[in-house]
Amino acid sequence: MKYAIFLTEKPTKFYPIWPPYIQAPYCLYHNAADIYYYLCGDDAELKSFPSITDACNTNDGRLYRLSTQLREQLVSLGKSGALGFAYLVRQSLDKTETLPCVEIKDNDGTILIDEKYTRLPRLKLISVTAPYDGKAVIISNEKIKYIYKINGTQTLMIDELYLGMEIHFYQGCDFVRKIVFEKKRTDADISLSDAVLAKKLKSCTGTSISISHGMGAIIGKLSDYPLTRDWLQKAIKQGAIPRSAYLLLKSPIISKQHLK
Numbered sequence: 001m002k003y004a005i006f007l008t009e010k011p012t013k014f015y016p017i018w019p020p021y022i023q024a025p026y027c028l029y030h031n032a033a034d035i036y037y038y039l040c041g042d043d044a045e046l047k048s049f050p051s052i053t054d055a056c057n058t059n060d061g062r063l064y065r066l067s068t069q070l071r072e073q074l075v076s077l078g079k080s081g082a083l084g085f086a087y088l089v090r091q092s093l094d095k096t097e098t099l100p101c102v103e104i105k106d107n108d109g110t111i112l113i114d115e116k117y118t119r120l121p122r123l124k125l126i127s128v129t130a131p132y133d134g135k136a137v138i139i140s141n142e143k144i145k146y147i148y149k150i151n152g153t154q155t156l157m158i159d160e161l162y163l164g165m166e167i168h169f170y171q172g173c174d175f176v177r178k179i180v181f182e183k184k185r186t187d188a189d190i191s192l193s194d195a196v197l198a199k200k201l202k203s204c205t206g207t208s209i210s211i212s213h214g215m216g217a218i219i220g221k222l223s224d225y226p227l228t229r230d231w232l233q234k235a236i237k238q239g240a241i242p243r244s245a246y247l248l249l250k251s252p253i254i255s256k257q258h259l260k
Helices: 187-202 213-219 226-238 243-250 250-258
Strands: 014-020 023-026 025-031 034-040 046-049 056-059 060-067 071-076 085-090 103-106 125-128 134-140 143-150 156-159 163-169 174-181 206-209 241-244
Touching: 014 143, 134 156, 143 163, 156 241, 187 226, 187 243, 206 243, 213 226, 226 241
Parallel strands: 025 085
Antiparallel strands: 014 034, 023 025, 034 060, 046 071, 056 060, 071 085, 103 125, 125 156, 134 143, 134 163, 163 174, 206 241
16 A cells, blocks of 8 residues: 555566575576566566666566666566665675585484495485485486485485495485495405406507596595506506597496406
8 A cells, every 4th residue: 555556467576587596585696787677567667777778568568678787776576666676796706605405314313324234224215305306316227217206395204225235315406415325345345346447447449549647636546456546547657549449448337346
């Protein structure tokens, strides 16, 4: 009543369209010389300071282009700005945000904080809580077996766990965490894997490619694989390895099975 605003069949809609932006209470951060807005509704009204530079009609609203300065106040949505306002702040969008916390518990209520486990929880069951909607993707042998929907207001129960299972957790479309239940590897398993991998690398032939010292980062992951490590160190000193050997070292299967 104070602003003489009445109910309407077409509520005011207000959308920033371009450029990409980060929205916060009373502020909208962007990094562009021009910013575009769409506004429609029976009582749609937009004011800005400094003034609007350009606007054009659409089928059911108006598209505004504002030439932005370091900071300018945008008063929008309704008479006298009664339905809201925001400051347009032009600055770098190089910002980071903490990932949403997905909490995993076993049947006894113990929080599972590690990524890898070699023993299954009691009753082969875990509970999952997350702040937002998302999904839990069950992966086995590099293939997706099942996808659970995560509801941000409810607890998800995942049962029938087994060794060899990975669960990837997403919030929205963002991957935020995973938990892996894997068989414990013995020293004998490691020694055998090392010998097999080293033998495969030595047998690689064909076109050679140059190898940078950046590959040395892999050496740090080979403390349990002395034969493979020695082969790679010699290859780095020579400056070249067979292309097939390079692909073997970089393959996801080898990375997962050997370079943990």
